Amino acid sequence: MDHLITPHGGTLVNLLVDGDRAAEIHELSREWPSIDLGQRQLCDLELLLNGGLSPLIGFMGSAEFDSVCAEIRLTDGTFWPLPVTLDIDEAKAEELTVGEPVALRDAEGVMLAALTVEEIFRPDRRTEAAAVFGTGDPSRTGAARFLRRTPSFAVAGRLEGLQLPGHYDFGELRLTPMELRRKFARFGWRKVLAYQTHQTMHRAQQAETQHAAREAGASLLIHPVVGLNQPGDVDHYTRVRCYQEVLPQYPTFLARLNLLPLAVRGGGPREAMLHAIVHKNHGCTHFMVEQNGEGSVLEVIGAPGYGDAEAREVIAAHAEELKIEMVPAKNLVYAENRKRYISATELNADDRVLTMTGEDVRKRLADGREIPEWFSFPSVVRELRLRHPGRHSQGFTVFCTGLSGSGKSTIANGLRVKLLELGGRGVTLLDGDLVRKNLSSELGFSKEHRDLNIRRIGFVASEITRGGGVAICAPIAPYDSVRHEVREMVQPCGGFILVHVSTPLEICEQRDRKGMYAKARAGIIKEFTGISDPYEIPEDADVRIDTSRVTPDEAVREVMLHLEREGYISAAETE
Numbered sequence: 001m002d003h004l005i006t007p008h009g010g011t012l013v014n015l016l017v018d019g020d021r022a023a024e025i026h027e028l029s030r031e032w033p034s035i036d037l038g039q040r041q042l043c044d045l046e047l048l049l050n051g052g053l054s055p056l057i058g059f060m061g062s063a064e065f066d067s068v069c070a071e072i073r074l075t076d077g078t079f080w081p082l083p084v085t086l087d088i089d090e091a092k093a094e095e096l097t098v099g100e101p102v103a104l105r106d107a108e109g110v111m112l113a114a115l116t117v118e119e120i121f122r123p124d125r126r127t128e129a130a131a132v133f134g135t136g137d138p139s140r141t142g143a144a145r146f147l148r149r150t151p152s153f154a155v156a157g158r159l160e161g162l163q164l165p166g167h168y169d170f171g172e173l174r175l176t177p178m179e180l181r182r183k184f185a186r187f188g189w190r191k192v193l194a195y196q197t198h199q200t201m202h203r204a205q206q207a208e209t210q211h212a213a214r215e216a217g218a219s220l221l222i223h224p225v226v227g228l229n230q231p232g233d234v235d236h237y238t239r240v241r242c243y244q245e246v247l248p249q250y251p252t253f254l255a256r257l258n259l260l261p262l263a264v265r266g267g268g269p270r271e272a273m274l275h276a277i278v279h280k281n282h283g284c285t286h287f288m289v290e291q292n293g294e295g296s297v298l299e300v301i302g303a304p305g306y307g308d309a310e311a312r313e314v315i316a317a318h319a320e321e322l323k324i325e326m327v328p329a330k331n332l333v334y335a336e337n338r339k340r341y342i343s344a345t346e347l348n349a350d351d352r353v354l355t356m357t358g359e360d361v362r363k364r365l366a367d368g369r370e371i372p373e374w375f376s377f378p379s380v381v382r383e384l385r386l387r388h389p390g391r392h393s394q395g396f397t398v399f400c401t402g403l404s405g406s407g408k409s410t411i412a413n414g415l416r417v418k419l420l421e422l423g424g425r426g427v428t429l430l431d432g433d434l435v436r437k438n439l440s441s442e443l444g445f446s447k448e449h450r451d452l453n454i455r456r457i458g459f460v461a462s463e464i465t466r467g468g469g470v471a472i473c474a475p476i477a478p479y480d481s482v483r484h485e486v487r488e489m490v491q492p493c494g495g496f497i498l499v500h501v502s503t504p505l506e507i508c509e510q511r512d513r514k515g516m517y518a519k520a521r522a523g524i525i526k527e528f529t530g531i532s533d534p535y536e537i538p539e540d541a542d543v544r545i546d547t548s549r550v551t552p553d554e555a556v557r558e559v560m561l562h563l564e565r566e567g568y569i570s571a572a573e574t575e
């Protein structure tokens, strides 16, 4: 395999230990503390263990972290664009001891690796955000989400891998860097162009990649990320089936498909460089990120805030050290008169250009309209239609938020009955009181407990929505950020409609159906929303209803009309 590109830092790392050592670790680990890895951490671990992140041999400590943030280098001088840390919360940090091992486990409790703790530290998240996103400014969405969600501590240390995270899906398409390199050697591929995408490929992307591979004199590896979806992404099962449909469109032997377990961070040019390193470690000599017909090359990594030029500048400045060649995606457009895709620079005045954005495709899928053949392959469209049957048969969540006594439960109950009357979908009501008696019976009303309660409701609602049902939720849900989290949880599974039941506090208090406001005023009930606890008004409500101004029937009808306008139910059904 000598002719293949050298891995980053010189050697391809393999952190999986042999069977004897694995058995020994299993034996020793009974008393060890554990860290249950989240999806993002599982992706990082998989790429650490299989050499995708060579030359790293573990999660970074503070010296590497600082050096990478400030110098874009590891402490030994190797070029490295982003920190790779194992983040933990304070409680977990207190459980661990420097010098002692900890078991890293997947969601089912399977032990994947042993980490010998070398350091527990508090990374400076603002500096990290500045490195990852190009800004520590929390008003930028990527940075804000990162700062909100990332726990304060990190644990560093040497890794010994027992097994790679298990995948039940598409096993034959999940080759490790070593397996892929062997395959390239067998095929006699010297130059390989990696095309990284997290979106569906249509004719433009197929034409673009074929063209780029030819120009580079390379073979083509479609290397989609299937680690962690960004909000709004098509699920990876559907995407992979679509890629499989695109493969036969290339000349024989030109292209292969492999799945990359990469957790996209949503960062900027530095993230693109990290991806370049991962592809290089997989044996690729060229790297192209999809341009998706519009916007920046960094759309692919969810960083539309970065200008193309800015990104290219940063990447070009480090091209020498990356070694892998970054191939810019050509913007190909469809010239109707020529019946083919051509480069935008080749256009002349007589050409009639047809365009369609990702948003157009989503809308057409949602309302069942045709997706033209010039845009995509019929087999790809067939796959997409199977997954996106149109809103009329998708699941959705109606999430009512508002003060106690605002009328949430009345609206939720009325809506439930109306939707059951229509038939076609199962309807589940997750009323605040009901949830508190069952799902969240041990919780109180601190911010922490309220957020946990809402996250649980969001989880159940997203599962119901995924299954094609309707979830109607009616908790107070006073905090904005967790309501956003729920929207992000549900939206990839179907529709999410936020209904703000905006009945004013005075009216809710006058109604005081449960006598709770009186008790709250008297100080008998503490932390009562509206009286001694905050309620953050949602700016992103899809429907706003003040029940002091409309009857319950009118309120339900407003929600039904919204559902009809958005295509979840048909017009005749709201009559």
Ligand code: PPS
Pocket: 403, 404, 405, 409, 432, 433, 435, 436, 445, 449, 450, 451, 453, 454, 474, 475, 476, 477, 478, 514, 516, 525, 526, 527, 528, 529, 533
């Ligand atoms: S939250 O904030 O979304 O977790 O609240 P939720 O699960 O909807 O529970 C609200 C119901 O609990 C009763 N209750 C209180 N509400 C607000 N603050 C305090 N301190 C409190 N203590 C008890 C109250 O009856 C709420 O029911 P609804 O149906 O909203 O009136």
